[in-house]
Amino acid sequence: MNLLSAPSEIDHRATIGEAICPYCGVGCRLWAEAAYGTVLRVKGAPLAPANRGGICAKGATLPQTMNPPDRLSQPQVRTGRRDHFRPLKWDQALRHVANRLADILQRHGPQAVAFYGSGQLDSEAAYLAVKLFKGCFGTNNTDSNSRLCMASSALGYLSSLGADGPPTCYDDVDQADLVLVVGSNMAEAHPVTFDRLKARRAAENGRPYLAVIDPRRTRTAAQADLHVPLAPGSDVALLDLAALRLARRGALDEAFLRDHVDGVDAFWQAIGRLDEAALVAAVGAPAATIDELVERIAASRAMLSFYCMGLGQSSAGVAKHNSLINLHLITGQISKPGAGPFSLTGQPNAMGGREVGLLAHQLPGYRLVADASHRREIEQYWRLPAGSISAAPGQTAVEMFRGLESGRLKAIWIAATNPAASLPDLHQVRRALERAELVIVQDVFHPTETTRLADVLLPAANWLEKEGTTTNSERMVSHSERLLSPAGAARPDWEIVAGVARAMGLPGFDYANRGAVWDEFIGLTVGRPCDLSGMPADRLRQEKQLQWPCPAVDHPGTKRRYLDRVFPTPNGRARLIAHLPTPPKEPADAEFPLVLTSGRIYAHWHTLTRTGKSDKLLARDGSPYVEIHPIDAERLGLAAGELATLQSRRGVMRVPVRINDSLRPGLLFAPFHWGDLWGDDQAVNYLTIAALDPQSKQPELKYCAVAVEEARLGNGSAC
Ligand SMILES: Nc1nc2c(c(=O)[nH]1)N[C@H]1C(S)=C(S)[C@@H](COP(=O)(O)OP(=O)(O)OC[C@H]3O[C@@H](n4cnc5c(=O)[nH]c(N)nc54)[C@H](O)[C@@H]3O)O[C@H]1N2
Ligand SMILES: Nc1nc2c(c(=O)[nH]1)N[C@H]1C(S)=C(S)[C@@H](COP(=O)(O)OP(=O)(O)OC[C@H]3O[C@@H](n4cnc5c(=O)[nH]c(N)nc54)[C@H](O)[C@@H]3O)O[C@H]1N2
Numbered sequence: 001m002n003l004l005s006a007p008s009e010i011d012h013r014a015t016i017g018e019a020i021c022p023y024c025g026v027g028c029r030l031w032a033e034a035a036y037g038t039v040l041r042v043k044g045a046p047l048a049p050a051n052r053g054g055i056c057a058k059g060a061t062l063p064q065t066m067n068p069p070d071r072l073s074q075p076q077v078r079t080g081r082r083d084h085f086r087p088l089k090w091d092q093a094l095r096h097v098a099n100r101l102a103d104i105l106q107r108h109g110p111q112a113v114a115f116y117g118s119g120q121l122d123s124e125a126a127y128l129a130v131k132l133f134k135g136c137f138g139t140n141n142t143d144s145n146s147r148l149c150m151a152s153s154a155l156g157y158l159s160s161l162g163a164d165g166p167p168t169c170y171d172d173v174d175q176a177d178l179v180l181v182v183g184s185n186m187a188e189a190h191p192v193t194f195d196r197l198k199a200r201r202a203a204e205n206g207r208p209y210l211a212v213i214d215p216r217r218t219r220t221a222a223q224a225d226l227h228v229p230l231a232p233g234s235d236v237a238l239l240d241l242a243a244l245r246l247a248r249r250g251a252l253d254e255a256f257l258r259d260h261v262d263g264v265d266a267f268w269q270a271i272g273r274l275d276e277a278a279l280v281a282a283v284g285a286p287a288a289t290i291d292e293l294v295e296r297i298a299a300s301r302a303m304l305s306f307y308c309m310g311l312g313q314s315s316a317g318v319a320k321h322n323s324l325i326n327l328h329l330i331t332g333q334i335s336k337p338g339a340g341p342f343s344l345t346g347q348p349n350a351m352g353g354r355e356v357g358l359l360a361h362q363l364p365g366y367r368l369v370a371d372a373s374h375r376r377e378i379e380q381y382w383r384l385p386a387g388s389i390s391a392a393p394g395q396t397a398v399e400m401f402r403g404l405e406s407g408r409l410k411a412i413w414i415a416a417t418n419p420a421a422s423l424p425d426l427h428q429v430r431r432a433l434e435r436a437e438l439v440i441v442q443d444v445f446h447p448t449e450t451t452r453l454a455d456v457l458l459p460a461a462n463w464l465e466k467e468g469t470t471t472n473s474e475r476m477v478s479h480s481e482r483l484l485s486p487a488g489a490a491r492p493d494w495e496i497v498a499g500v501a502r503a504m505g506l507p508g509f510d511y512a513n514r515g516a517v518w519d520e521f522i523g524l525t526v527g528r529p530c531d532l533s534g535m536p537a538d539r540l541r542q543e544k545q546l547q548w549p550c551p552a553v554d555h556p557g558t559k560r561r562y563l564d565r566v567f568p569t570p571n572g573r574a575r576l577i578a579h580l581p582t583p584p585k586e587p588a589d590a591e592f593p594l595v596l597t598s599g600r601i602y603a604h605w606h607t608l609t610r611t612g613k614s615d616k617l618l619a620r621d622g623s624p625y626v627e628i629h630p631i632d633a634e635r636l637g638l639a640a641g642e643l644a645t646l647q648s649r650r651g652v653m654r655v656p657v658r659i660n661d662s663l664r665p666g667l668l669f670a671p672f673h674w675g676d677l678w679g680d681d682q683a684v685n686y687l688t689i690a691a692l693d694p695q696s697k698q699p700e701l702k703y704c705a706v707a708v709e710e711a712r713l714g715n716g717s718a719c
């Protein structure tokens with residue numbers, strides 16, 4: 001449905017339109033009705049391919065989050081961090097930001113500034129941030145929270161298959177006979193896709209078979225035919241073991257390996273040296289369960305694997321991804337309907353962020369900073385002198401905050417992410433932001449944990465207040481309509497970035513409208529793996545969504561990639577990449593004897609700036625907690641509801657205990673949603689470790705060592 005009236009008239013009468021849900025990467029299209037400046041109703045759009053009318057509780061409660069008192073609706077600045085913010089008009093604010101950035105660039109050079117964006121920015125905004133920082137400033141310190149999320153997944157695809165992006169699509173759920181869910185709690189984190197799987201299993205007598213590989217018996221695992229409760233961090237051991245056993249059973253697709261895969265001999269040589277008994281011990285799951293998993297893989301004719309942060313948030317994240325893709329390659333479970341690796345994307349536009357190059361190592365169109373010809377292509381397109389884009393790799397998310405603390409970085413512009421709640425080792429993050437010369441934060445709300453530490457606040461238009469483009473987990477590129485005027489002076493993110501660039505006197509940022517930004521960007525994808533050139537803004541607005549690659553305006557889009565078994569590597573062959581198991585960076589020891597993992601729950605989104613405003617969602621889960629196995633609770637003398645003090649080498653957390661036998665003994669789980677705004681010492685990220693995967697630089701948010709004791713009432717520092 002199109003807009004019924006021009007934006008200025010919208011607020012006075014009901015408008016109806018469709019926009020992609022601003023939460024998870026399922027990318028549900030939501031039908032919304034707005035009037036009097038707010039959203040009255042939302043429901044799943046019935047014909048949308050991603051959700052076919054489906055919606056979860058987070059999407060359905062969006063109207064409760066739209067007009068809160070903490071809405072940021074005016075640019076604000078302050079001179080010192082202890083001063084109050086004062087409101088500014090946009091032209092003053094843009095000039096202020098432009099002058100301060102220009103001053104720092106002049107005094108310290110381009111490597112002293114950074115942009116830290118988000119998979120929640122639309123592609124237009126993310127593209128312009130890349131153009132401004134990488135192109136005009138000449139710094140690749142241009143990263144996003146997708147570094148905490150999809151970086152290992154992106155590198156896993158690139159190294160194994162030759163290009164980022166999943167080969168698979170949601171319709172594969174209907175074709176698979178075996179679904180592996182590895183390190184993903186789909187029932188809570190990607191519920192509408194999980195509902196689709198459940199619906200087919202209900203209708204088809206339990207088909208496809210569902211196996212879940214997760215150290216916790218999650219709500220996803222509880223509905224599976226097989227749950228493999230592996231030791232956290234032991235995925236490579238499990239996947240290598242499965243490969244060895246499949247080989248021994250003669251369950252390999254030898255023809256596929258011969259014709260389409262490189263590195264086969266080296267792979268078997270490398271993992272052939274592993275001792276199977278040692279691998280079984282490392283995995284720590286019942287031997288019969290592992291046997292059953294191998295049996296099912298061997299018998300499958302179409303194996304689809306969904307995976308998410310249990311693989312990525314690890315110091316062996318890329319190794320885990322390569323090892324899972326290895327399983328698909330050795331069994332030929334790729335390049336056919338119902339089969340293949342399928343990374344579930346976290347955020348609504350983490351995929352789009354990768355397409356426009358909003359990760360420190362990337363450039364638009366799945367190009368790489370490290371590739372001189374890629375840099376040259378982009379410079380020419382942007383009409384910049386040769387050498388404008390730096391060859392130096394940029395600082396990634398965690399590295400940026402280390403750089404701010406050490407003084408190497410002076411300024412950071414943060415947009416659509418809340419690092420003072422979501423990054424690991426929050427004490428370090430606070431020190432970094434306190435040390436920074438300039439912190440610009442672009443958000444829809446204030447205060448957040450991060451806006452509280454800013455010098456400049458830039459008010460962004462909220463969901464439904466702007467048009468924009470996002471790409472979901474299955475490469476579906478979607479247009480979202482605008483139904484509301486932005487609150488107060490808030491502006492779409494892309495306009496803010498373009499406004500700062502223009503205030504700095506930079507050419508190339510005069511766009512007539514959002515569509516002009518999109519149309520410029522897709523020109524950079526011609527002939528690339530993520531070819532979007534057949535979906536200019538007009539077509540996308542009309543057709544609502546199209547799946548890439550889509551190389552021509554009469555092309556229908558592509559459901560599945562690599563059906564011809566030609567991979568985007570130089571010789572067209574995929575690669576087996578062997579990894580040997582490595583332990584997590586901070587194993588439990590005598591001093592910190594328990595392992596803490598963290599993640600999501602169904603009712604809440606990240607740092608609660610949205611879902612924390614919904615009474616309905618707060619009624620489901622209103623406060624933070626830590627889950628502990630009954631055996632550990634008994635040993636520690638902890639009862640349900642008691643306040644426990646958790647301590648790691650970096651910080652302390654005090655939250656009530658929930659006893660839960662779905663964990664492995666020795667493992668604790670805490671949701672990461674609650675930050676400092678909700679109370680002191682409640683954020684799990686004071687405990688987490690900023691250990692990084694050596695290739696992807698994604699932090700090991702899923703594993704750190706902690707000690708626990710019961711908090712004695714009245715004793716604030718039980719540790
Ligand atoms: N409700 C809700 N949904 C969301 C989000 C949200 O905030 N709330 N956020 C979105 C975003 S950005 C993301 S990235 C996704 C994340 O979605 P998921 O990755 O599904 O969610 P998590 O809870 O972070 O972690 C998934 C699982 O990994 C398991 N795990 C931990 N360590 C290991 C390990 O070593 N191996 C294996 N195999 N598993 C392990 C955990 O027990 C957990 O069940 O969710 C998206 N959807
Ligand atoms: N311990 C632990 N920590 C984790 C994780 C974990 O599993 N465990 N997961 C990590 C992962 S995968 C992720 S993705 C991150 C997520 O972490 P964050 O990105 O920090 O979380 P959000 O709360 O989504 O922050 C988004 C911010 O953008 C604002 N916002 C919303 N819409 C817009 C918009 O349109 N424009 C602008 N400018 N602002 C907007 C919101 O108000 C909010 O302040 O957390 C990571 N941190």
Ligand code: SF4
Binds near residue numbers: 024027028059
């Ligand atoms: S499943 Fe994800 S995209 Fe769909 S309504 Fe729920 S949060 Fe939004």
Ligand SMILES: [Mo]
Binds near residue numbers: 148149346
């Ligand atoms: Mo994420």
